[in-house]
Amino acid sequence: MPPVTVTYSKNVFIPLTNLCRNDCGYCGFRSRPGGIKGYIMRPEEVRDLFRRRGDAKEALFTFGERIEETDVGRILLDEIGYSRMTDYLIDLCEIAIEEGLLPHTNMGVVDYDDLRRLKPLNASMGLMLETTAIVDAHRNSPGKDPALRVNTIEDAGRLRIPFTTGILLGIGERREDRIRSLQEIARIHEEYGHIQEVIIQPFHPKPGTRMENHPPPTFDEIRDAVMLARRILPDDVAIQVPPNLTDFKRLIACGANDLGGISSVTPDYINPEAPWPSIEELQRQIFPYILKERLPVYPKYIEMRWMGEKTRDLVLRYSNELEGDH
Ligand SMILES: O=c1nc2n(C[C@H](O)[C@H](O)[C@H](O)CO)c3cc(O)ccc3cc-2c(=O)[nH]1
Ligand SMILES: C[C@H]1O[C@@H](n2cnc3c(N)ncnc32)[C@H](O)[C@@H]1O
Ligand code: SF4
Numbered sequence: 001m002p003p004v005t006v007t008y009s010k011n012v013f014i015p016l017t018n019l020c021r022n023d024c025g026y027c028g029f030r031s032r033p034g035g036i037k038g039y040i041m042r043p044e045e046v047r048d049l050f051r052r053r054g055d056a057k058e059a060l061f062t063f064g065e066r067i068e069e070t071d072v073g074r075i076l077l078d079e080i081g082y083s084r085m086t087d088y089l090i091d092l093c094e095i096a097i098e099e100g101l102l103p104h105t106n107m108g109v110v111d112y113d114d115l116r117r118l119k120p121l122n123a124s125m126g127l128m129l130e131t132t133a134i135v136d137a138h139r140n141s142p143g144k145d146p147a148l149r150v151n152t153i154e155d156a157g158r159l160r161i162p163f164t165t166g167i168l169l170g171i172g173e174r175r176e177d178r179i180r181s182l183q184e185i186a187r188i189h190e191e192y193g194h195i196q197e198v199i200i201q202p203f204h205p206k207p208g209t210r211m212e213n214h215p216p217p218t219f220d221e222i223r224d225a226v227m228l229a230r231r232i233l234p235d236d237v238a239i240q241v242p243p244n245l246t247d248f249k250r251l252i253a254c255g256a257n258d259l260g261g262i263s264s265v266t267p268d269y270i271n272p273e274a275p276w277p278s279i280e281e282l283q284r285q286i287f288p289y290i291l292k293e294r295l296p297v298y299p300k301y302i303e304m305r306w307m308g309e310k311t312r313d314l315v316l317r318y319s320n321e322l323e324g325d326h
Helices: 043-051 071-079 085-098 112-121 146-158 175-192 219-232 248-252 279-286 299-303 309-323
Strands: 005-014 058-062 102-106 124-126 163-169 195-202 238-240 258-262 290-293
Touching: 005 043, 005 279, 043 085, 058 085, 071 085, 085 102, 085 112, 085 309, 102 309, 112 124, 112 146, 112 309, 146 163, 146 175, 163 175, 163 219, 175 195, 175 219, 195 219, 219 238, 219 248, 238 258, 248 279, 258 279, 279 290, 299 309
Parallel strands: 005 058, 005 258, 005 290, 058 102, 102 124, 124 163, 163 195, 195 238
Antiparallel strands: none
């Protein structure tokens, strides 16, 4: 057997806004009345992050959903001269590309027209399915309706956007629900062929949230989910596990083959209590598997020219660099 290769992407995490129309029971990122203050990052702050990128090649834009639907969101957007987050994001993606970064946007549920406008500026995009089950954690989150999420993932397929999705483990769903969620992702991929990776993301409790005392999934549950994913998903779909939240080495033996975005400049703003190991540390821990850098768009989709048109030159340049780097 050839040695197993495990991939990762060097990214800069850009948490554009912590405002959100949803209120997920597990989320420690979102602003809360009397708790974390709401913000939108200003263009200068975003530019500053781009400039500090080091050798990162991916700009990961992950932030709260549809803030135009909130009063504070409308006010703060207006202050920076926008009425829609998508318009602001499009301008920032342009700048990211100028600075040598490939955008990967995960902004929650997005409608078809916004996806169509974002496609040219993104190397790939993402939306976690989370779960197809109806769970209490999502009772105040209209955007976590599984039908809406499936719809966005399918729209991305119609637009040929290389796509990342995944399931969140331990938010009140049962094992059967995990199976159903993975089957649903497999079905979508069979229809549109755009799913490049599926994240098996374990819930991590956050202080001050409704689920702060809810236990995280056990290692056995995470391993079981990785094995289910490997069995249910087609072989061309990578399985991503976060190295800051899991005993990733033992999961590689069960079929995981990607570690996602790793930043040496920014923390994981969704799980700030869990620092990423450095690349050197990962390299050391992962032996005898081989660690290899990848771009936010997987090679198959580079060959198929599915990445956004405006990212094309940069993708091809970086891809040649990485291929020469054995
Ligand atoms: O660094 C992180 N990257 C996260 N990523 C990014 C991911 O690691 C990379 O950006 C992709 O693998 C593309 O290279 C997500 C991407 C999604 O589309 C959906 C959810 C996540 C969650 C995280 C996360 O918690 N931390
Ligand atoms: C960006 C992604 O981060 C995940 N996410 C949100 N909150 C948590 C948490 N407490 N623990 C682990 N993952 C989380 C969700 O799956 C979201 O879609
Ligand atoms: S997980 Fe995403 S959608 Fe849910 S509250 Fe947090 S930012 Fe909003």
